[in-house]
Amino acid sequence: MSIQVLPDSVVAQIAAGEVVERPASVVKELLENALDAGANHVHIAINGGGRKLIRISDNGSGIRSDELELAFTRHATSKLRVIDDLVSLATLGFRGEALSSIAAVSRITVTTRFRDERAGNQLHIEGGVIKSRQTVGAPVGTVISVENLFYNTPARLKFMKKENTEKRHIMALVTRYAMAYPHVRFVLEYDGREVFRSSGSGQLADVIVQAMGLDQFKQLIEVFAEDTAHDMDPTINVVGYTSTPELHRSDRSSITLFVNGRWIQDASLTYGVVQAYHNLLASGRYPVAVLMVDIQRDEVDVNVHPTKAEVRFRDPGAVFSTVQRAVRQAVIALSQPLGSRIAGVNMRWQPEQGESDQMDLHLDVDDVAADQRAPNRRQGYASGDPTEVPFGPEAPLKPRTLPLLRVVGQVGARYIVAEGPAGMYLVDQHAAHKRVLYEHFKDAIKQNHVQITAVSTPQTIDLSGAESRVIDKGLETLRMVGLELEPFGLNTFRILGVPDEISDLDPTELFPSVVDDLRNGTPDEVIDRLVQRMCRMAAVKTGEILNIEEMQSLIRQLERCESPRISPEGAATLVHMTGEQLARQFERNS
Ligand code: ADP
Ligand code: MG
Numbered sequence: 001m002s003i004q005v006l007p008d009s010v011v012a013q014i015a016a017g018e019v020v021e022r023p024a025s026v027v028k029e030l031l032e033n034a035l036d037a038g039a040n041h042v043h044i045a046i047n048g049g050g051r052k053l054i055r056i057s058d059n060g061s062g063i064r065s066d067e068l069e070l071a072f073t074r075h076a077t078s079k080l081r082v083i084d085d086l087v088s089l090a091t092l093g094f095r096g097e098a099l100s101s102i103a104a105v106s107r108i109t110v111t112t113r114f115r116d117e118r119a120g121n122q123l124h125i126e127g128g129v130i131k132s133r134q135t136v137g138a139p140v141g142t143v144i145s146v147e148n149l150f151y152n153t154p155a156r157l158k159f160m161k162k163e164n165t166e167k168r169h170i171m172a173l174v175t176r177y178a179m180a181y182p183h184v185r186f187v188l189e190y191d192g193r194e195v196f197r198s199s200g201s202g203q204l205a206d207v208i209v210q211a212m213g214l215d216q217f218k219q220l221i222e223v224f225a226e227d228t229a230h231d232m233d234p235t236i237n238v239v240g241y242t243s244t245p246e247l248h249r250s251d252r253s254s255i256t257l258f259v260n261g262r263w264i265q266d267a268s269l270t271y272g273v274v275q276a277y278h279n280l281l282a283s284g285r286y287p288v289a290v291l292m293v294d295i296q297r298d299e300v301d302v303n304v305h306p307t308k309a310e311v312r313f314r315d316p317g318a319v320f321s322t323v324q325r326a327v328r329q330a331v332i333a334l335s336q337p338l339g340s341r342i343a344g345v346n347m348r349w350q351p352e353q354g355e356s357d358q359m360d361l362h363l364d365v366d367d368v369a370a371d372q373r374a375p376n377r378r379q380g381y382a383s384g385d386p387t388e389v390p391f392g393p394e395a396p397l398k399p400r401t402l403p404l405l406r407v408v409g410q411v412g413a414r415y416i417v418a419e420g421p422a423g424m425y426l427v428d429q430h431a432a433h434k435r436v437l438y439e440h441f442k443d444a445i446k447q448n449h450v451q452i453t454a455v456s457t458p459q460t461i462d463l464s465g466a467e468s469r470v471i472d473k474g475l476e477t478l479r480m481v482g483l484e485l486e487p488f489g490l491n492t493f494r495i496l497g498v499p500d501e502i503s504d505l506d507p508t509e510l511f512p513s514v515v516d517d518l519r520n521g522t523p524d525e526v527i528d529r530l531v532q533r534m535c536r537m538a539a540v541k542t543g544e545i546l547n548i549e550e551m552q553s554l555i556r557q558l559e560r561c562e563s564p565r566i567s568p569e570g571a572a573t574l575v576h577m578t579g580e581q582l583a584r585q586f587e588r589n590s
Pocket of ligand 2: 029032033092096098099
């Protein structure tokens with residue numbers, strides 16, 4: 001054969017091989033484009049494992065009508081102008097290769113409306129050739145449908161993995177992006193059936209629950225660390241979750257790493273995470289972790305690989321040790337329930353000195369001083385003795401599950417604003433107090449330690465015949481949760497004692513709802529519902545003004561709850577925003 005320059009269509013197909021290896025890689029590129037366009041809702045529909053159809057709809061900026069064809073041209077990008085831009089890149093894409101590559105090996109229909117334009121446009125492309133264009137009515141945003149992927153590249157079609165393998169890859173991919181972008185709502189459908197949805201609440205914890213389930217989430221511990229070694233500004237931030245030593249896997253695939261919002265594969269960092277479990281996991285066992293590494297953009301080179309899944313750090317050693325230390329700290333703090341608690345450490349909150357103070361505290365030093373300042377205004381808050389918890393005075397200090405938080409103030413007589421080493425926490429006072437009371441209560445029940453206050457003038461409750469039969473059968477259960485009742489004539493009961501927690505409230509308020517609680521379920525479920533009901537009653541209400549000491553005391557206790565982030569009923573108790581997330585809020589759409 002004589003030498004000839006390849007026609008554009010062949011060049012495009014060869015290049016496509018680098019970027020779009022398989023349906024999952026198409027999904028990845030289109031997802032990244034949607035996120036780069038500022039979407040907060042991304043819908044992904046997959047048919048036939050992605051070979052028949054991949055359709056991604058977003059509510060991002062849309063594509064300008066006069067740039068629509070350009071977007072499908074090789075090396076056409078709105079994200080990079082000169083090579084120096086790479087250093088400060090804030091977008092996921094930058095190579096301008098994805099759309100043209102995908103278009104070269106499929107049939108694409110794009111429907112898009114740019115945010116400043118009145119109408120939308122639709123473009124149809126087959127094998128890289130534009131077949132039609134028309135004006136259409138469409139909401140702001142973009143829908144890209146990729147049909148018959150690889151229809152014109154028989155070699156690639158032959159090597160394609162089975163449909164189920166592909167679905168697994170796509171699911172893993174979408175859940176990862178959902179974790180990296182918790183403020184974006186993702187919906188994934190396979191052949192018309194929804195298989196994953198994230199709420200877009202902004203909470204990584206929520207997405208992890210949605211992706212892995214509550215049971216697994218409960219076996220994760222929060223990781224937070226800043227590397228402040230170099231100067232006052234933290235250069236490396238690590239936040240996320242890692243498993244307790246009880247949860248482990250046979251391979252490393254459950255260790256998920258993000259760098260500046262980009263999912264990456266990095267053997268060395270993965271090894272750092274595994275290393276952190278040294279002596280805690282059997283050999284051949286690996287933890288589950290989801291870690292977000294945030295690092296100054298000029299410290300990391302993202303232009304290493306066409307799929308952008310690998311990055312190069314300017315100082316890989318620093319990143320490695322920050323990640324390893326962060327995970328180790330979290331795991332150690334957990335596996336030493338009592339820690340090396342230093343009694344009497346007089347730590348005061350001095351925000352001016354910077355957050356690094358908090359990290360020096362090894363996470364298990366208590367803010368004894370703050371606890372001692374807290375008044376004993378209400379049962380369930382710490383009294384003079386910092387080790388004292390209600391429903392069981394000699395309960396040991398629980399391991400920390402949240403970082404040490406400093407209360408800044410209250411918003412709307414409803415939320416407590418607190419700051420920690422990894423950003424801002426907005427805590428729902430009612431939900432948080434319910435959580436604290438609930439765990440104390442459950443512990444007390446487990447240890448048979450429920451403190452009962454005798455009622456000075458016993459009140460009576462009148463019920464229907466059916467209701468009183470239920471109460472009659474449930475007297476023993478009620479006693480277990482601290483409610484002492486005795487029959488007092490036909491269909492009437494007398495309340496003799498109540499749990500300390502609600503001793504200054506009107507216990508008759510609990511009836512007849514308690515009857516419903518008693519009616520169904522296993523004994524454990526019944527007890528759980530009763531406890532929840534009393535916690536709802538005893539917890540500080542929305543609308544109550546709290547002083548700093550009360551708030552700090554509540555937060556202190558929340559920090560050591562087993563599941564500090566959810567109320568007993570399963571709602572969120574807090575919203576956490578990292579410094580980076582806060583900054584991002586201000587960068588957005590500007
Ligand atoms: P890159 O993302 O590397 O810039 P792509 O080929 O993926 O390259 O996309 C080309 C261009 O098309 C992007 O730079 C962007 O301007 C535009 N674009 C692609 N997808 C979308 C989308 N979903 N919403 C808005 N603009 C998009
Ligand atoms: Mg792109």
